[in-house]
Amino acid sequence: MVLHTPGSTPLPHFGRRAMLRIMLAGAGVAATGGLAACGGGSGSGGDSKVVTFGNNLSDQVPKDAITAAVKAFEGQSGGLSVTINTKQHEQYQEQINNYLQGKPDDVLAWFAGYRMRFFADQGLTGDLSDLWGKIGGNYSDALKQASTGTDGKQYFVPFTQYAWGMFYRKSVWQERGYEVPKTLDELVALATKMKADGLIPIAFAQKQGWPGMGSFDQLNFRINGYQFHVDLLAGKEDWQDKRVKEVFDTWKRLLPFHQENALGREWQEAAQTLQQKKSGMYLLGAFVGQQFPEADKADLDFFPFPEINPEHGTDTVEAPIDGYMLAKKPANSEGGLKLLEYLSSAEPQLAYLKADPTAVATNQKADQATYSPLQKKVADTIKNAKHITQFLDRDTDPGFASEAATNGLIEFIKNPDNVDSVLKGMADQAKNIFK
Template sequence: MARFETPHPLMGRRALLKAIVAGAGLAAVPGLAACGGSDKGSATDTVSFGNNLSDQVPKDAITAVLQAFEKESSLKVAINTKQHEQYQEQINNYLQGRPDDVLAWFAGYRMRFFAGKGLTGDLSDVWSKVGGGYASALKEASTGSDGKQYLIPFTQYPWGVFYRKSIWQQRGYEVPKTLDQLVALATKMKSDGLVPIAFAQKQGWPGMGTFDQLNFRINGYQFHVDLMAGKEDWQSPKVKEVFDTWKRLLPFHQENALGREWQEAAQSLGQGKSGMYLLGSFVAQQFKGPDLDDLDFFPFPEINPAHGQDTVEAPIDGYMMARKPANEAGAKKLLEYLATPAAQAAYLKTDPTSIATVSNADTSGYNAIQKKAAQVIKDAKHITQFLDRDTDPRFASDAATNGLNAFIQNPNDIDSILKGMADQAKTIFTG
């Protein structure tokens, strides 16, 4: 079994969301310092780079990319790496202080939030040069409320149900296409002595992925995004059906999830103790060699035939520019490079758990998980980011996290849980 490390896309979500909430007008967390300083890029031949990929594999991967950029340009890159969770906790203070010229962040609501505050730089002129390499959906995810672009997409990863092929072959399991087939399979796994669905909720965010899958499979993409935007009622029969369906599946989930981190759940899958695991493809970071070759996944099964499997959760990670970079010309030159197939291929060569975002990327070196990830995203009619990327951070950090945890603890208390979530949603979205 492979090492177990903190993932680069999803670590420290609750801390991150609280930091964003602070940026919305609440008191900032005391004692947080800016991650970097634009003085690092004060020399015209140097670009400072705020890096949140602190684990060894992704850190090595982005370092290789930046070294390649140095060779191709006349510029040097000063890499400022912060531990991933700390980076996200400090993002609000960081952007208001002396941020690096180029800095890591996420597409969608998270990007728009800070762009709307005027804390990041307009990249529309960069997009005029590199936009041809991106699908329209990626441009949309990189566009602020003012119609300008503020992020260069770099990598993307889908969520799916992961499993070990060898175990399924030994047991004669088949990929379920519908919810009923999933329940039948989970029942068989349980009788075979396996935990059907590995599950962890100590970090607060994994359950959001389960909710998302159930919601857009049952109610469709449009209802899902409208619910995230505060345009639908959390006490509606449609949301109640989501939790009733989850309640049906919960007995098949790994017990004591609130005390387990996602890496531990991944370990149970790797050790053959669990049969399935719903997570992003970054779970592949935890497998290597024969274990990685044995890993496979499938999109969450159909629940409502009206929507089938038309929606895929596939968050986008990328890079922004400081609002007043010390070396703006150099920053834009680096961002243009990050939008090239060569740069993204260089990264994925070292960290092959995500896929490139540029449409003309060389995929010949993709492993089986990456090839399937690319195809699943390509085939999707709709793409979502993730609950805490698609909604107001104030709602995600408290109402959603606490509501989902309460449901996992007491699934018979759905009505009161949804009332609490609905009340908070009304306060946040109409206040």
């Protein structure tokens, strides 16, 4: 997951400057210092009985959870042991480029989609296509797609993920007779009613720079479809295209229903207004539940962002995926592949989720008996998706996300009437970055 609890790795939850450093590091900008492997490193002829594991879950609860899951592997591995190399989450991401070019651990944590493909395209990670021949049945087609490089080979094993959607409190909606909107017009009508009822229709925060990226993503793939969305973020489409303009015009229609002064508010504060029953809805990831006390969590529900263009319906879901890659030349290739095969199974994923109940297992055979109703709904929504996106700052060039996208969205929120200038600026920067 990427950035809810630091343990589940949702990128957007770090401070703004930290996120920029992370993105630039991922883009290939050298970071100072090195993320050293602790098991002898790539291609060094390490101990055939030891597998080294690069871990980015540094907060104590998720660290303990992934440690327990990995250590359970030792008991069924036929004599293998795992040496875990844990680095502070932010530092891990800052140094990943140098790490992969040096002597990385045999198996290492990372993210699916563009961020995985970025390093696979450079030949810095191992081909897992043969392994996928064995584990493919554990995953949906959408998850396989998110684990596949531009050459059609697989380089990633999914572990956990979470979904974005419109979150709300069931008790508030029941009390006021609100119904889940199926279309954009119904969403506008609902927001209008909420405003008349004295609620903030849509909680919103943009101080940290990234939350608005989620709003853009939902609107773009609902209006223009999955393929245009990923092509735009990959620099293959023009930000001044009329289809992008339609996205911002639609967003402009919704902005009056958003919480005011978003640029001075952090996502946690906006989530608290939902918890306090001051807001009616919040477009965010499932980690919104972190701001709810245990007694209120059962009252939290969500629905996928409603349909805008019938051609695309609601076939795309934003569900960032966290998982693991193999080093290009692992010291223990056989052991690393065995560990990855194990991590693809339901057992370690469910064990991990006991510590992070805002995420769900990626293995589609995982027993959901221990899931909360919200987790079950997240899992079903992801399972039924035709396409899965990772979030804007994971689906595009890190340099574009950290500068052009962040600044452009902030400028649009400040002055929605200035969209033509905003899109020209984003288009100009895209041309320089995607050469």
